[in-house]
Amino acid sequence: MTEITGSMPEWEKRFRAPRVSLPDWAEDAPERALFVSNATGTYELYAWDRATGRQRQVTDRPNGTTDGVLSLDGEWIWWFSDTDGDEFGVWMRQPFTGRPASSGAVTPEETDAREDAVTREDADGSDAVGAGEQGPDEPAAPGLAPSYPAGLALGRDGTAVIGRSTDEDGSTIHVVRPGQRPVEIYRHRESAGVGDLSHDGTLLAIEHTEHGDAMHSAVRVLRLDGSVVNELDDTAGGTRELGLEVLGFAPVRGDNRLLVGHQRRGRWEPVIWDPLTGAETEPAIELPGDVNAEWYPDGSGLLISHSFEARGELWRYDFAKSALVQVETPAGTVSGATARPDGSVEYLWSSAARPPEVRSTAGGVVLDPPGPKAPASVPVEDAWVEGPGGRVHALVQRPAGEGPFPTVFDIHGGPTWHDSDAFAAGPAAWVDQGYAVVRVNYRGSTGYGREWTDALKHRVGLIELEDIAAVREWAVASGLADPAKLVLSGGSWGGYLTLLGLGTQPDAWAVGLAAVPVADYVTAYHDEMEALKAMDRTLLGGTPEEVPERFEASSPLTYVDAVKAPVYISAGVNDPRCPIRQVENYVDRLAARGAVHEVYRYDAGHGSLVVEERIKQVRLELDFVARHLGKGTA
Template sequence: MSESGGVVGAGVSMADWEKRFRAARVSLPGWADDAPQRALFVSNATGTYELYAWDRDSGAQRKVTERANGTTDGALSPDGEWIWWFDDKDGDEFGIWRRQPFAGYPGTRPEVDEPAVPGLDASYPAGLAIGRGDGPVVVGRSTDEGGSTIHVVRGDAAPVEVYRHRESAGVGDLSHDGSLIAVEHTEHGDAMHSALRVIRPDGTTVAELDDTSGGTEELGLEVLGFAPVDGDTRLLVGHQRRGRWEPMVWDVSSGEERDLALDLPGDVSAEWYPDGSALLVVHSFEARSDMWRYDFVSGSLERIETPRGSVSGATARPDGSVEYLWSSAAEPPVVRSTSGGVVLDPPGLAAPASVPVEDVWVDGPGGRIHALVQKPAGATGPLPTVFDIHGGPTWHDSDAFAAGPAAWVDHGFAVVRVNYRGSTGYGREWTDALKRRVGLIELEDIAAVREWAVTSGLADPDRLVLTGGSWGGYLTLLGLGTQPDAWAVGIAAVPVADYVTAYHDEMEALKAMDRTLLGGTPEEVPERFAASSPLTYVDAVKAPVYVSAGVNDPRCPIRQVENYVDRLAARDAVHEVYRYDAGHGSLVVDERVKQVSLELAFAQGHLPG
């Protein structure tokens, strides 16, 4: 197998696949509503993903956080004076909000930033909304013991609890004048479909919007944001009433609902322009996305030109321009503006390009399955082929730049990514299809695409790798056990391996999701958990197995991974395990490069030929 390479600096050689991981990246900058020259973004420029402050007037940039395992959760106060960031322990996602001045400290920097909300104990985060001036700050939290809570804080006063429920809930948004709080909740018990409640800062209810009852199927709602105008009680809401995600405007005072009925296929999301006169629409369809401007007065929809690929974030600026983070499978991500040019250019090494993605549609047991295929330029099959399975499951692979698949292509592999039933982007019915037979339904679709890959001549049936992270790691282990003759090697990162133990050890929000997917707890529906658990089929696994896991992972906890590995070891099955000191993945570039190196070496060492 081949490996493309290059030279960086004097005498320092680095392969292209490694360059893609080490190249500096930046997120779409978020900006302070009332101080748009002040921005906050995430970058790996120093080798670990951390928060950076950016004064756009002067061009000055400053690293805000510096922690061994990185930091990505942060927010600016509307006046731009404060940066809030979430402080957990080594990736366990359990911690508190801290804050520091946007300009940094005038004297010696303290050892650790001050708690942003003294009096609130550590928890999992469930939304944050920061009010203007002396307005309220709204903090969403969840704990295994207390369920979901929402607290309101004013100045130096003690936090006041305004919401509590056992089921999952979180802060959606705070109105521009701080008088209304939008809450997404799942009090009805379906963690896949939220209902909305708008409350005042004292906790009293103003309005309810619930699409989860009254019909044959539950539908979800999501908060997209209050109108950015004082006294305006319009709330932009995402709904599924026509079988896909679309925006509408709900006036929470009058109860009026304005159905926008945008004539676009696929899922549609939106956010307000800063003056509230229009919406910036991001439209996703068949693994690609584009942008539009919807004008409230005329009702017109105008396309905003973007290259073919994926927009993974967009924001409208006060001057009417739109900044967006764009990439394609072949071209690395870049923050662009409709006013022209690159908005934020990261320093140092640039990521090499990769190969374009090809679309494949395969007839499956639940309908047409969309798969994305990449292969080395000029290569003809049959090729060693990697089925790289996405996580979520409520997610989808898209025509966007990804260093992992590109690394496999550089090493001579074809890469197939399957948007199986359960994936987003293909309608509500497709996303909701995996209930009850969790894991098994997704693997039916993966098997159908595998059959196409072999019969089409793309894939060598004796050199097929099944891999993925998180839910993709779970499907990898489940696939190795339920389809033991289909795969030559399995590589699972941060997987669910023992579903029952995972349920008991994971964070509360994921327990709620599992109860929704499987219809109850392990004690209530033991047969469903058993049927969907990789541990049930571990003795049938034939392929060599590689497993990596974060020891602090709250989503796919380490104990259940150890249970699976112990069963492999008990029968001397060929396997390797790599444990690292982080949570659900790593924000450290060196660590990520090490993991990919180990995965590549394991596949090459165990594939025939």
């Protein structure tokens, strides 16, 4: 990883500064943890023995690794191995200690050598993230062919339940017992995935969309022979668009209750369901916005993650008192939290102005990566704008000085996602260069109720752009944005909306930046992974052959000849979500009519986990806009 120096631009320091994820810990060995870090310049998995403080890099691949799970006893680390970011692969595993589990006794000399290799000391003497040596990997489920991942659950007896998705088979779920070949217990053409195993390993909760609505799952509990125990389906009869999600079985012996997220009152909130009796218990949680939950390790309560109007906070629901008590966190966004066996809560927190930290209610920072910290940025301001479908929430960051400013509309992906008051190096880079940044939580975004999220149907893309247009008009009228210097930018779904907006609103935008976009919706549908095909059928009401007019109306390729603004496109050549062929179709059309455009192709999938690659892409975007707007330098 390139050394961070004082002469380096602040925006590069933010990308290069070491970061860590919220550590996941083994349920039966809570001192063993797993986290993700970019300490070496690539996002990889790290093992952390909290009792000794020692940390060890688990994976080391050119394009990075982020999908990993600890076994309940903490003995094994499972990680997903794909090829250069294509998300198609198999589960591997290695011992937590980095040496073979069957290796027997280790000499003191060998132990000292390994410790020297896998840890290093930072200036204050505490153990820090290091490169280290990786353990011996082995296939975790021999006999299972490569696939897209669709969930993983590990049992206390070594049993694993693996969800898979392929274009040929649809969704399948396999049970893998120690020393035995995988046994298929579920198969369906529509999307499905593994949720959780009960404490005793006899019950399996899955999410499925057999009813054909990929946006709203049902929950089914099976035994490990595939027999059905019970079903919870809020879409029954096809008259209600209500989804469910598996949040986890009770973590205590003899308790087979399942925590489930539901949308029955127009938002996400939890219910406790006993699949053996069918009984449901709803905690009395009266909070606006979406509510997520997980069990406290002793089963005495629920840790509540509350998301409302682009901020996040934590609460504890105590079963004995039927009481909701707030867990104090700073203002901003809690993007992950976990309750520890001692009752403390660890959480990953940040704000738009302040970089992320893993904190604890017991006090202080839990996991502090080595090296310089990311420079701060400016806070966000809230803007509420009346749009055609209701009030639209936007987050605004202003540079120093007086407006109107050249302004970047940075559009989030998903579409079922939302921008929040959280630290983001990309928007901060634009602010450093003198641009205002506006992020719009358009219809389809989460965090504003089920109706707002589910409004995205049939007129896909066009609906979101109506909301973006309303915020654009506000930004110009308020004096924030220079109408001649508006940049439309985004990645994934945001990249799709960028290309669609440049074609359907050609006079509104001065420059467009589209990363890993949908550019030709019909070709994208035919080339993308099966789970996204199901999502597109739900959003648009069918396949390109069944509803060709909707695909045509929602495809950027339809409007490519109307594009006036210079266009910059970046794309991963191994991307299974927004495949490269459909991007090339769009680029060919731009080139055929001599439109101003540049294309950057890189050897990865849907984005990159390599820090230097991310910096290169931001530098190219900054330079492209500077050349066409005459503002800022990279």
